Amino acid sequence: MINWLQSVAPLNGKGLKLQSVFREARTRILLLYVVCMLLLTAASIPVFRILLVSSVDNRVREDLAEEQEEFLENYEAWEQETRHSLEELKVFADDFLAETLPEDDNFHIFLIDQEFYRSNPENLLEQMSPGSQLFDRWSNISESITGEQPSDDPSVGKMLYIANPLELNGENRGAFVIAHATAGEQQEAIAGVFIFVWVAAGVVFLSFILAWVGTGQLLSPVRDLATTARTISESDLSQRIPVQGSGELAELAVTFNAMMNRIQTSFDTQRNFINDAGHELRTPITIIQGHLELMGDDPEEQHETLEIVTDELDRMGRLVNDMILLAKSEQLDFLQLETIEVGSFTEELFAKASALAKRNWQLQIDGSGEMIGDRQRLTGAIFNLITNAIQHTQDGDEIELGVIYTSKIVRFWVRDTGEGIPAVDQARIFERFARTSNRYRSSDGSGLGLAIVRAITQAHGGRVELISQLDIGSTFTLVLPNEPDPYC
Secondary structure, three states: OHHHHHHHHHHHHHHHHHHHHHHHHHHHHHHHHHHEEEEEEEHHHHHHHHHHHHHHHHHHHHHHHHHHHHHHHHHHHHHHHHHHHHHHHHHHHHHHHHOOOOOOOOOEEEOOOEEEEEEHHHHHHHHOOOOOOHHHHHHHOOOOEEEOOOOOOOOOOOOEEEEEEEEEOOEEEEEEEEEEEOHHHHHHHHHHHHHHHHHHHHHHHHHHHHHHHHHHHHHHHHHHHHHHHOOEEEOHHHHHHHHOOOHHHHHHHHHHHHHHHHHHHHHHHHHHHHHHHHHHHHHHHHHHHHHHOOOOOHHHHHHHHHHHOOOOOHHHHHHHHHHHHHOOOOOOOOOOOOOEEHHHHHHHHHHHHHOOOEEEEEEEEEEEEEEOOOOOOHHHHHHHHHHHHHHHHOOOEEEEEEEEEEEOEEEEEEEEEEOOOOHHHHHOOOOOOOOOOOOOOOOOOOOOOOHHHHHHHOOOOEEEEEEEEEEOEEEOOOEOOOOOOOOO
8 A cells, every 4th residue: 555655646746746837827828829829720721721722723714714815816817817618627626636735634625516526635524525514515605605513523523614616607616615624733722731731730839839938938037026925034025036128027027126125125114113112112111110119208209200200201102192193194194185375374383483492583485375285294394393493503593484485386494503414414314213423303302303204294295305514504494395196
């Protein structure tokens, strides 16, 4: 029993391998291709045969017409040169048969006084011999006729003919017939059909082999896609498909690689965000835990500890709220759009901001009009920039809030004359929990302010621009479309 199972196991492996081959996309494509080719070839065979036989019949009729034209030229010349007598007609017939060689399977037949006189070849087929239906028809013609006569004899086939009357002194004294048996031509046509069938079968077979190899090359990006997808894991998202050539499959590889780049970026961002959030939350938790553990019975000490714990809890609350806001920024319902009058909106922001700290506040409004946006989100983004400007300036420093309105975009900016931002840090400060060389964020902030500004701006279909120099100041600008396409 064990030996039998061991002998069957390889067969089962081959069977599974064969099944996997038939499940492949290129196998199904090629089977469909072969079936279509076979059906078209099978349908073309009778069409080819009909066309070939028709072509042969047309050529035979042309040959008959040429031989008839040659006979008529000779006959007309004879009529003009000789006296019209029966004996002279027989002499003409003898001379014409002796001098003229009919084409293959053609017969030249002279009938005189409704009797068979002579022919070339001499041995007539049964279907055209004296006493046959065709012979009787030829004997009684009074004008040239062209026709065909089917035959039950496969060695003869169809009879094609042209018959011309022979007249002497206005009296019908006989006929000249050019006849052709189509059996030989039909056999050649059938042989041609068989050759066509074999050639077509060979073409289909070679096409299948070439298409199998070619399809394997064309579908290699699909196999690479499957192989790459199997090697991708949560810890390794670096695998990519090599892009070769152009067309739909190359575009598929490019699209897959771009998708993997986005996924990897998203995973890296999520991992970094979780790590940074854990670090940021760990600090207040450690502070709270340490103070609670060291808190004694002294009421004043307890009061100080409660103030510290409350402050840290507030900071954790702000951090959690900012994280929730950033998470919501990726949702479709993040914005509540409404019509905003830019000038009055900016004046409201300036009135609120100028009461926050003693600074040299400036307001600049260039142009007026309406835009479509989320008033609450934009207020939060601009106030984050204002708060940052306050935190990095001193009394007497200048902070300017401005707006420029055009027919297509609106530019809000916050400019300060504070400490400025190093060039190496300017691209990083919009990242979540980014740490820069001069710690460009307040000690009691969540570290997400500028990330929130960028998220709100991008949700409106805009962008954030930054110009900053150390010890001169910074200018943050929100460039927003008048009618945003959210999440574009």
